[in-house]
Amino acid sequence: MPPAMTDILDMWSPLAGHATELVPVDFLLPTGIYIQLEVPSEATIQHIKLLLWKQAQTYPLFPALGEMESHMFECVNQAAVHEELEDETRRLCDVRPFLPVLRLVTRNCGRAERLLDSKIGVLIGKGLHELDALQAQEVKDFRAKMLRVSEARMQFYHAMTWSEWLQACFSPQMETTGAAPPAASSYSQEDYLKITIHFDQSQVSTEGAEPLRPRSTVSTSARIHLPLVTPPAPQVQVRAGLFHGTELLCKPAVSSESSGRSEHAWSDGTLEFDIVASDLPRMTRLCFAVYAIMDKVKKQKSTKNTHSNKKPCPPPAWVNTMVFDYKGQLKTGDVILHSWSSFPDELEEMLNPIGTIQTNPYTENATELHVHFQEYSSQPIVFPPFDKHVRHWLGRGGKKFHIELKEIMERDPLSQLCENEKDLIWTLRHDCHLKFPQSLPKLLLSVKWSKHEDMAQLQALLQIWPRLSPRDALELLDFNYPDQYVREYAVRCLREMSDEELSQYLLQLVQVLRYEPYYDCALTRFLLERAQANRKIGHFLFWHLRSEIHMPAVSIQFALILEAYCRGSIPHIEVLKKQVEALSKLKSVNELIKLGTIKTARSKTKEAMLTKEAMMTCLRQSGYSETLSDLNSPLNPSIQLSDVSVVERCRYMDSKMKPLWIVYHNKLLRGDSLGIIFKNGDDLRQDMLTLQILRLMDLLWKENSLDLRIVPYGCLATGDRAGLIEVVSSADTIANIQLTSSNVAAAAAFNKDALLNWLKEKNSGDALDRAIEEFTLSCAGYCVATYVLGIGDRHSDNIMVRSTGQLFHIDFGHILGNFKSKFGIKRERVPFILTHDFIHVIQQGKTGNTEKFGSFRQYCEDAYLILRKNGNLFITLFALMLTAGLPELTSVKDIQYLKDSLALGKTDEEALKQFRQKFDEALRESWTTKVNWMAHNVAKDNRS
Known part of the structure; x- marks a missing residue:
């Protein structure tokens, strides 16, 4: 019988070693032998292997094991995921197996690569075997490309002198970084499948293929699975819409009603949209909503008769997907989409275009939507690359229209444009280009994205548009501007940012990665290049991504970027790993305190005394004191946290989540102490945003010779409802x-x-x-x-x-x-x-x-x-x-x-x-x- 779950939690708790230094662990050997040993909970994996090897000598088939170095341990971790323990410097109490069972297995070849993969998986909080298991070709292509880029970057670093490397990674003034190695940005057009495509107003064709019909159709397959349907079973409809950003490209399509308990089928399962296929923008999203239709009975006052009509209920499920894949190919064939259930309020047409295009990974309780994309040709149909020789027509306006245009352009970003104003802006785009270059966002909102002529004109105009300031270009990364060329233009403007300015806006730049439909995009490459060229930027990029990797909608995307960063910044891995381990220890202490305060809630005095004593005992343990010492502060990597100076000065705060108040000694600050607050159970991201804006206000005031002595103290979210706050001395x-x-x-x-x-x-x-x-x-x-x-x-x-x-x-x-x-x-x-x-x-x-x-x-x-x-x-x-x-x-x-x-x-x-x-x-x-x-x-x- 496996031990009870409470016993397992106690086994790996911070004070387990205080009650007894040994914990029972079951070892499974590849020879079929089972050995149970009591081992120190704070021992390293390497030390435990030595103890096992000594004990295994007394068991049968020991000679068949071979060399000790050719073996490693495997376990099931706290996330119930299989984990290979390649990094044998880790302690058993840090590994915290889900069950106290370690399996000894023979190592495959390439131990160095496996060790690096193991370290990266533990560091980013998502095992790389999970990424290996993904069948999506886009994931495989992105990882392969990032691996090539990372290897080139590491070779570039190895060729540097020590002074060049220090200047590149630890720029003290946060000046604009030098040029990146050529391979770091070598994303050639050769990576994309090229097929000659001819667009006209009604047809799309490929060589040797039949032309597309004028209408673009998407057909749903014969069933939708609703997992939690209770009688009486409702009638169900599917609504679908084509969007470019938040702009609806044509009238949504609605299916007929279907009755059933959990499986819903349509005999006429085709949803047709009133838009020419050649007019679909490259970043078109196909958005679905599945909802029940309920009967609504109305009584007529003038008669006794009643009649019923049908009213759609709030959608129980929604899901989005791209019409073109990451290679620019029009999707064809069958796709299964697992829907999301949380639905924002006040959405147009009951659809959620701003939502993620990722399918819900939690498939068990998700509505399952089977979609069939029509096949038009035996050959792939690819969105054509931009033709730089397209002529653009630029209209000019008179003085009257210029005054009106100026008034429109001076409005704030929240102001809505009416159709007449959009038409005026588009007609006078030459005036916008010459006199109001900062008005590009309003021009983009005036483009008719459902007309390929306007798209081509806009793309040509972007080639000659003056470069915007980085601050103005930030708006172009909003969801309303999904076009690939627009976002690439915005990133070109951002390249003018100094490292210091980039750090100021890094929080938003990470968030808008959610708007990128494909893993390989200009913004991702830009952030990786700058992060790998300056360690301080890399530090905060790592934490901004890792703190949200638990979110299903971005889990894969952020994991891929984190893996790419780590592979191109291998020397930084150990530094970050030390911080991750320290935060894990602080979380354990916090959980111990919460458990202690619950058990002794009847006596506040006794609670405070016992829990404070337990906290002190825990922090004094070697496994904790060593892990919490000599690390760069996650709040500011320029600060070295030497050790917990005086344990008695540490405490927990009297609020619901029992935050820890930890006092550190800092050798670099002439022995001054530093205080940090660790919170576990509170979402600090809103505090982060507010403090970032305060920091920006301080900067803007100082730019105008007004120093108002703002104190934007450090605050950093480091995980799911967890993070650190700087203590102001x-x-x-x-x-x-x-x-x-x-x-x-x-x-x-x-x-x-x-x-x-x-x-x-x-x-x-x-x-x-x-x-x-x-x-x-x-x-x-x-x-x-x-x-x-x-x-x-x-x-x-x-x-x-x-x-x-x-x-x-x-x-x-x-x-x-x-x-x-x-x-x-x-x-x-x-x-x-x-x-x-x-x-x-x-x-x-x-x-x-x-x-x-x-x-x-x-x-x-x-x-x-x-x-x-x-x-x-x-x-x-x-x-x-x-x-x-x-x-x-x-x-x-x-x-x-x-x-x-x-x-x-x-x-x-x-x-x-x-x-x-x-x-x-x-x-x-x-x-x-x-x-x-x-x-x-x-x-x-x-x-x-």
Whole structure:
């Protein structure tokens, strides 16, 4: 009988070695011999093999085993996946087999390659054997191409001198990297199948093939499988639409109704679309929705008769696929698509074109849709490559039309274009090209993508379009612009980015990989080239990808990119592997604490004492202390975390997920300590986005000679609802500062002298003046930033102050105006936090110091106007995150808040008037903030 699951969990728990140093493990030998041994849980795989070999000598058939080095262990890991333990430096407690069973097998040839594959699989969190098992030719071709590129890059690195290699990988100023090795970008047109294709208005033909019919048809096969159908079985329909981005190319096709329990069949299983086949864009998506039709009975008031009509219910399933494959070939034959069940709200035609084109890997409970793509010819039909000799016609407009065009082009990205405006833009594309080059996104939205003449004209125009600034080019990576040539143009513009600027926008660039329908694309190649040329970029690309590899829609795509990065950055593997192992240890400690707090919940004092003692014991174990020492910080790879300096200073925080507060010693910082917070159970990606935007605001202000002393501390998601947060040194919360100044929690929030007195304790003389100036500048910056971003839940524990005077906000679980309410009443009724005790500090404790307050107000207004000038950039960055799955950023409506807060579409004078009203409102209603803070302080005091 295998051990109980709870026993297995206890066996690999952080304190297993504290109770007993040995754990029982079953060994299965290739000779058929079974041996059970007790081995140290913290022993390496290599040491365990030595112990087994010594014991195996006393068993029959030992000589048949041969050399010890020719064998390795296999196990089933915690993810219930078969894993080969090629890396024998790992500890058994890090491997954490699902069952305490290790199988000894004979190694195949190519041990070095197998060891590298094993390391990469463990590092990226997805075994490469899973990728090997995929039958998709696109996966095989991409991996083969990336392998060639990676080998060329490693050869390039080996030819470098040490100084050249250090400069390339560890550029201290994050300057623009040098040229990449030629092979790194050698994606020739020879990789694509070339067939001569002739397009006209009604036909597509290949040599020796019959011409296509004018209409493009897709036929569904005879069945759809609905796994969870309960009686009475509904009637089911399938709706399908052809999309280019979010643009519907023609009227959707709808099947007839079908009745059945789980298998649904159609006798007329052909869905036909009213579009000429030659007019299909290269990036056409075919989107399906499967939904039930329910009878709806309506009573007529004038008569007793009733009649019924049928109403579609919300789709239980949707799935998307490309019409052309990754080689540009029109799809033919049978395809089985496993659908997704989570359906976004307010989608046109009940279809989800913005959703993934990947089929649902969890097939057991997924609706199964059988699709047959019509075969038009015995030869593949391939979308033609761009003909650079296509002539483009450029229309010109008069002065009247130029004025109208200018007004349209100055609108923000959220503004909708009517059909007349689109026609005007397309007609005057010559004026757009010469006078409004930054208007390219609006021109693209005006293209009739269902007409191949317009597509050809646009592609020709792109060849002469001026290069956009990288910031402006970011918008072209949005889902609305799926065309291959447009995205390649955008990437060419991004190549002008310095490494520092690329790092600023890396979060969005990783997210828009979701919009790429094919693994091999310009954006993927660009990110890999830059990441492999600069280790700091590579570090964050790795973590941004790995933190979401658990998501089914991107799991394969992100795993392929991670594998490609690792193969081209082999020296970086061990560095990243150390970080992954350390985070695994911290997760184990966190799980131990959660388990301990549940078991002893009846006694809070006993809980805290026992759990804290268990945590200390765990961190002192050699297996933990060694793994947690001497690693680069995932938050900032330039920082070396030497060791957990004083274990007694480490603790867990008193919140639901019991975050760990770990204090590190850092030799590179003259012995100063560094604090990091490890969270397990909270999604930090929204915090990451908010802090990134704060960092960008800080950059934009500094570009305009305004330094508002922002503190965009480090925050990094590292896995499924897990990540790290940087601890800002020498800082305390407003709540703690207020509570320490008063014996009564209810009165603390109303003590306007508490904050100023705290700064006086920390600073004296000129230092106090500097601290007050720091407070004034930072308070202005955060007032404007929190207003523009609509940051909510601003209680006194979410605002902190450093001893040097800098004020800063933390915890961004509510953004874009999603303010908290209780019993239907908004708890936050001010546009931003500006309390009288803040003003008291700004005025240096002098009530009549209007000059200081006037300077503060001017800082706020100047900061606001600078952000307005960059309003389109902020909208673009949030729009690129729409499919990330953040809780408060799910639709374009959420981004509308930014448009309103920045008063886009208004003049500077009108916008400034609006902001001044909000400023006065924040000051006038600050008493409501103090009441909320009082309630928070009282609740906090009661908990303690």
